Amino acid sequence: MAKSNTENQLFNTKAIHTGSEHCPVTGAHIAPVYRTSTFVMKNAEEAIAAGYGDPEGKHYAYTRYGNPTVHAVQRKIAALENAEAALMAASGMGAITTALMAVLSTGDHIVAADTVYGGTFGFMKKILPRFGIEVTMVRVTGDSVENIRNAMKPNTKIVYVETPCNPTLAITDLKRAAEIAHEGGALLYVDNTFATPYLQQPISLGADIVLHSTTKYLNGHGDMIGGAIVGSKALIHHFDSDYLKWIGGVMSPADAAGLSKGIKTLGVRMEVHCANAKKVAEFLEHHDMVEKVLYPGLESHPGHEIAKKQMKDFGGMMSFNVRGGFEAGKLLMDSVKLFSLATSLGNVDSLIQHSASMSHASLSKEERESVGIADGQVRLSIGIEDVADIINDLDQGLHHVKKELCL
Numbered sequence: 001m002a003k004s005n006t007e008n009q010l011f012n013t014k015a016i017h018t019g020s021e022h023c024p025v026t027g028a029h030i031a032p033v034y035r036t037s038t039f040v041m042k043n044a045e046e047a048i049a050a051g052y053g054d055p056e057g058k059h060y061a062y063t064r065y066g067n068p069t070v071h072a073v074q075r076k077i078a079a080l081e082n083a084e085a086a087l088m089a090a091s092g093m094g095a096i097t098t099a100l101m102a103v104l105s106t107g108d109h110i111v112a113a114d115t116v117y118g119g120t121f122g123f124m125k126k127i128l129p130r131f132g133i134e135v136t137m138v139r140v141t142g143d144s145v146e147n148i149r150n151a152m153k154p155n156t157k158i159v160y161v162e163t164p165c166n167p168t169l170a171i172t173d174l175k176r177a178a179e180i181a182h183e184g185g186a187l188l189y190v191d192n193t194f195a196t197p198y199l200q201q202p203i204s205l206g207a208d209i210v211l212h213s214t215t216k217y218l219n220g221h222g223d224m225i226g227g228a229i230v231g232s233k234a235l236i237h238h239f240d241s242d243y244l245k246w247i248g249g250v251m252s253p254a255d256a257a258g259l260s261k262g263i264k265t266l267g268v269r270m271e272v273h274c275a276n277a278k279k280v281a282e283f284l285e286h287h288d289m290v291e292k293v294l295y296p297g298l299e300s301h302p303g304h305e306i307a308k309k310q311m312k313d314f315g316g317m318m319s320f321n322v323r324g325g326f327e328a329g330k331l332l333m334d335s336v337k338l339f340s341l342a343t344s345l346g347n348v349d350s351l352i353q354h355s356a357s358m359s360h361a362s363l364s365k366e367e368r369e370s371v372g373i374a375d376g377q378v379r380l381s382i383g384i385e386d387v388a389d390i391i392n393d394l395d396q397g398l399h400h401v402k403k404e405l406c407l
């Protein structure tokens with residue numbers, strides 16, 4: 001059943017209702033999942049109207065070109081980002097690479113943050129140059145956001161940032177980044193995976209394209225891989241009909257249905273992620289085995305003031321440097337019991353990883369240090385378990401490290 005005037009609804013209402021309409025045919029409260037690869041035409045005229053490959057076609061034709069379950073979750077995510085449209089991909093990297101390929105041509109240039117997600121870094125460093133696309137990576141956090149201006153050239157098409165970024169939780173001023181990008185005639189792309197639209201809506205701050213790994217907080221339960229591209233109707237239509245349908249990395253209807261269910265609780269989950277993370281950060285800041293805590297919610301964090309301006313709260317991700325360096329970081333991985341030793345983030349359960357030996361092992365020690373990743377740096381994705389249990393687990397783990405390494 002069509003809902004009226006959803007634009008005036010608030011976040012949690014949209015998260016639950018937009019794109020989750022009841023089935024108009026059977027009255028099913030939860031609409032069925034359209035697990036079909038193709039769609040049958042009544043006659044040749046309807047087949048023509050389907051406009052094969054045209055997302056504006058009047059009838060569905062083939063699931064790679066569009067599927068009602070996938071379209072429903074697109075509407076939900078667009079509504080939450082206060083954007084006109086969204087497009088789902090098979091993974092966060094599928095979304096990122098499609099959105100880059102759709103705009104860049106040989107001879108173009110992009111400016112990207114020096115700390116982007118590992119896969120994005122690999123695509124920009126190893127694949128884009130093979131197509132004659134030049135990439136300049138600069139520090140874009142705090143006052144160094146001005147570096148973007150200096151790095152831009154007449155052929156710069158995209159400025160690409162992530163905030164908070166991985167794994168140092170450094171913050172980029174999105175309003176400034178958007179102004180600088182637009183002054184130079186480029187589009188601003190923002191990977192909003194860490195913040196989620198509940199905490200930060202980059203389109204409202206001037207961004208042109210927002211990217212998500214829906215694998216993380218949006219789904220929230222660790223049981224799917226997916227991505228989203230969010231932006232204006234014109235850009236998204238171009239990405240869809242001219243790129244994604246041929247590049248082919250589309251989301252499956254089953255994953256779209258699971259994601260839709262996960263997003264319904266995004267707001268309530270984020271409230272607990274943020275509250276728990278704040279308590280854990282304060283606990284770690286006062287622990288004698290911890291040298292430094294990187295959490296934008298702490299006043300000691302260099303991005304705290306900007307984060308306060310552009311985010312509703314500070315999220316569930318943090319990193320900290322454990323005393324004792326590489327060995328201590330590694331030993332802590334084997335000492336925690338509640339935390340799962342795993343990459344990824346944004347699940348209801350707490351995850352831990354050692355950046356130097358896991359996510360950033362491919363970087364040299366010097367490269368790691370230049371982007372602020374110490375040998376003893378541990379990244380936490382704080383879940384929504386009872387926070388006392390999370391803190392107790394870290395405390396016993398840190399005590400174990402202290403005892404074993406005689407620190």
Ligand SMILES: *Cc1c(COP(=O)(O)O)cnc(C)c1O
Pocket residue numbers: 091092093094117119162166191193194212213214215216225226227
């Ligand atoms: C995980 C992640 C990605 C990549 O998403 P996949 O779903 O794993 O392809 C991109 N950006 C950020 C910030 C991420 O955390």
